[in-house]
Amino acid sequence: DTAVSQTPKYLVTQMGNDKSIKCEQNLGHDTMYWYKQDSKKFLKIMFSYNNKELIINETVPNRFSPKSPDKAHLNLHINSLELGDSAVYFCASSDTGTQKGYEQYFGPGTRLTVT
Amino acid sequence: QKEVEQNSGPLSVPEGAIASLNCTYSDRGSQSFFWYRQYSGKSPELIMSIYSNGDKEDGRFTAQLNKASQYVSLLIRDSQPSDSATYLCAVNRSRYSSASKIIFGSGTRLSIRP
Numbered sequence: 001d002t003a004v005s006q007t008p009k010y011l012v013t014q015m016g017n018d019k020s021i022k023c024e025q026n027l028g029h030d031t032m033y034w035y036k037q038d039s040k041k042f043l044k045i046m047f048s049y050n051n052k053e054l055i056i057n058e059t060v061p062n063r064f065s066p067k068s069p070d071k072a073h074l075n076l077h078i079n080s081l082e083l084g085d086s087a088v089y090f091c092a093s094s095d096t097g098t099q100k101g102y103e104q105y106f107g108p109g110t111r112l113t114v115t
Numbered sequence: 116q117k118e119v120e121q122n123s124g125p126l127s128v129p130e131g132a133i134a135s136l137n138c139t140y141s142d143r144g145s146q147s148f149f150w151y152r153q154y155s156g157k158s159p160e161l162i163m164s165i166y167s168n169g170d171k172e173d174g175r176f177t178a179q180l181n182k183a184s185q186y187v188s189l190l191i192r193d194s195q196p197s198d199s200a201t202y203l204c205a206v207n208r209s210r211y212s213s214a215s216k217i218i219f220g221s222g223t224r225l226s227i228r229p
Binding site for chain 1: 149153157159160214216218
């Protein structure tokens with residue numbers, strides 16, 4: 001009965017490769033997010049989708065491309081991976097149609113290591 | 116100036132005492148404020164949200180908000196070793212009704228010593 005899940009949990013890959021991370025939520029929320037947490041533990045928003053529509057697109061290299069096939073799923077594809085992409089990537093969701101719409105709930109994270 | 120500022124710590128508090136965590140934010144128009152707890156190697160977990168000036172209590176946790184001073188705090192009463200974690204202050208800066216744009220502070224490491 002996991003609320004927000006991500007796959008894979010760990011991802012080790014070489015520079016230049018292309019990889020994808022998947023996120024699914026079963027909370028019935030309408031908005032999903034991708035965050036990056038770097039080695040200094042700073043957590044920064046990357047993208048947000050509401051009902052499959054891109055709402056927030058922060059200053060992120062265009063090698064990162066999010067995709068939301070439906071409101072319960074949000075994927076992140078990364079092209080031409082670089083060493084600096086190594087981080088933990090968190091997915092989150094919120095239900096903007098409610099009073100607590102700004103509260104976000106996080107998935108377990110995907111630790112990406114680029115060698 | 117960082118948008119959300121916290122003392123990185125570590126903050127060491129004896130078991131049973133009150134832990135006090137502080138945060139300031141720069142955007143005076145911010146309306147929603149949150150405290151997340153993050154254990155090492157785990158994801159952030161929402162523990163408190165506060166939307167209006169004053170205090171909000173939930174169990175051993177009390178969040179305090181002062182919009183005039185742009186200040187948010189979290190008090191943890193009767194601190195337990197299980198409270199040892201990094202506490203992230205977060206502020207919603209979104210101008211969209213369809214998504215929240217949460218800006219996180221860098222976190223305060225809290226250590227409860229037995």
